[in-house]
Amino acid sequence: MPVTALPADVPVSSYGPDLDVLRRQDPEIADVMLGEVRRQQDSLQLIAAENFTSPAVLAALGSPLANKYAEGYPGARHHGGCEYVDAAERIAVDRATALFGAEHANVQPHSGSSAVLAAYAALLRPGDTVLAMGLPYGGHLTHGSPANFSGRWFDFVPYGVEPDSGLIDYEQVRELARGRRPKAIVCGSISYPRHVDYALFREIADEVGAYLIADAAHPMGLVAGGAAPSPVPYADVVCATTHKVLRGPRGGMILCGSELAERIDRAVFPFTQGGAQMHTIAAKAVAFGEAATPAFTAYAHQVVEHAQVLAAALAAEGFAVTTGGTDTHLITADPAPLGVDGPTARARLAAAGLVLDTCALPYGDGRGIRLGTAAVTTQGMGPAEMARIAMLFTLALDEDPERTARVRAEVRDLAGRFPPYGR
Incomplete structure (x- = not known):
């Protein structure tokens, strides 16, 4: 199959670095890539979880940082030669904490699901009871799906929405929390189009002595731009993605207070992940910088x-x-x-x-x-x-x-x- 022709009015550099090199080395994969470019150009991308990164983010993703193995954290790696990737991760962490007003950030999670897994690992033990939005009402797979680790390792109790309005039934949340005394309450969803009342969730969590975990994968970019309320002042742990509205690379992050920082970091590495993807972390840093403008x-x-x-x-x-x-x-x-x-x-x-x-x-x-x-x-x-x-x-x-x-x-x-x- 011949390599797809590039649109004449768009420079090759717009599709990422060294595309000409790829076309010469592996025309079959180049054809797939350019087919996807053409698909994105010729259709409207209305998937709520997708966005277009900037050329600067793409450049970081395609950089030699992809070559570096860097298990651990800046200043405490299990590999040598990490002085520059340490700097990249420190920049990403500093920018994330400043952008969202958090005391601590972990930018290593490979995805939003990885971030949630690490949050559960830091705060919970198998068999603990967790209150989260039910999947039929917009909850994520990590909120108790039997096909997911969450539904197999923990006792999830689902809450829902009011039949008439479709809004979160906060009274049901309170009643379930009082009756089941969960170890954690998760607020957030993948298809709930309204703002979440984080202060009310915090009040309910405090009443029953539960951790509050905000799964803010979807709204976090809006939070960065001041277009949505922030969960950071209310939640013990905030899990998010760096793509979607935030316009960064595909990946996750975790925000928390300083008292949970060590537990979160150890839950990410070495408990749930190995080496960090340093090219992605650098791209996250670029996106955080762009989001601060x-x-x-x-x-x-x-x-x-x-x-x-x-x-x-x-x-x-x-x-x-x-x-x-x-x-x-x-x-x-x-x-x-x-x-x-x-x-x-x-x-x-x-x-x-x-x-x-x-x-x-x-x-x-x-x-x-x-x-x-x-x-x-x-x-x-x-x-x-x-x-x-x-x-x-x-x-x-x-x-x-x-x-x-x-x-x-x-x-x-x-x-x-x-x-x-x-x-």
């Missing part, structure tokens, strides 16, 4: 504004938007009023170049759709584009090949006017 603050508020415009437009098109809207970058909706379920909607939208996910629906047997505005906002789109995207959703759900082709062409044109790189 006024431009990122403006971006974070734009992401929320665009999500609210898109949610309202989807509701006007006939989608049943859960909780009646959103406070964040994230929207969940039921397409059933338009005659399709979530998986069918996702497939038809994908055929038209509108890429998103499905999600569980509270108090329903089917699945809805989950989408976000972080990536399209990074591309420079605005409220007018959000309104048009909602209309394209409705057109794409009509199972008509000719109409799908027309929507696909418009999506390609829209994406082309707002390229993620090369602007």
